Amino acid sequence: MIETTLCFPLRDDGDDADDVLLIEKRRGLGEGWYNGPGGKLESGETPRDCAVRETREEVGLDVRDLEKAGELTFLLDGEGHTFCHVYRTRSFEGEPTSSEEAHPEWVPVDDVPYDRMWDDDHLWLPGVLAGNTVAGEFRFEGGKPLDEAAFVDHDLEWGVSLGNEN
Numbered sequence: 001m002i003e004t005t006l007c008f009p010l011r012d013d014g015d016d017a018d019d020v021l022l023i024e025k026r027r028g029l030g031e032g033w034y035n036g037p038g039g040k041l042e043s044g045e046t047p048r049d050c051a052v053r054e055t056r057e058e059v060g061l062d063v064r065d066l067e068k069a070g071e072l073t074f075l076l077d078g079e080g081h082t083f084c085h086v087y088r089t090r091s092f093e094g095e096p097t098s099s100e101e102a103h104p105e106w107v108p109v110d111d112v113p114y115d116r117m118w119d120d121d122h123l124w125l126p127g128v129l130a131g132n133t134v135a136g137e138f139r140f141e142g143g144k145p146l147d148e149a150a151f152v153d154h155d156l157e158w159g160v161s162l163g164n165e166n
């Protein structure tokens with residue numbers, strides 16, 4: 001199973017709702033869709049370090065004090081395909097800038113473009129952005145690549161204890 005991360009930086013927009021930093025992915029899995037910054041763990045790297053590195057590489061933002069918000073398992077045709085550690089943070093330095101991999105955009109949390117994201121995201125991301133924790137399993141069918149397979153069903157558990165060690 002591929003081990004990956006996603007990081008969702010949040011900022012107070014001075015209004016009622018927060019903004020979340022999303023990327024429009026420019027290459028690789030999920031190309032053309034919105035997501036959080038993130039990617040695959042490198043050898044010897046902790047998930048937290050991976051989320052920090054990927055956010056810096058993809059959008060030039062230095063994130064700190066990551067809070068673990070979710071653990072998601074994506075199955076393809078009954079087999080484990082991707083495990084994803086999800087983080088959120090309100091602590092960061094720098095201004096988001098585009099890279100070859102990603103175009104960043106601050107989006108009000110009430111305006112997240114779920115119709116331009118992975119089919120599972122509308123099920124778990126609103127709760128994560130609202131401060132909840134989640135463990136989820138999402139089943140896809142139809143063969144590789146994952147982003148061309150069909151989302152079939154899922155199980156979710158909210159309010160899980162994830163610890164903060166990884």
Ligand SMILES: COc1nc(N)nc2c1ncn2[C@H]1C[C@H](O)[C@@H](COP(=O)(O)OP(=O)(O)OP(=O)(O)O)O1
Pocket residue numbers: 004005006027028029030035036037038039040041054074082084118120121146
């Ligand atoms: C199946 O549903 C998914 N939903 C969401 N929101 N995100 C997903 C899903 N499946 C995978 N992902 C995320 C997890 C990772 O953050 C990325 C994978 O990106 P990629 O394969 O491009 O990883 P990188 O390390 O950035 O790629 P390079 O090898 O090109 O550096 O997608």
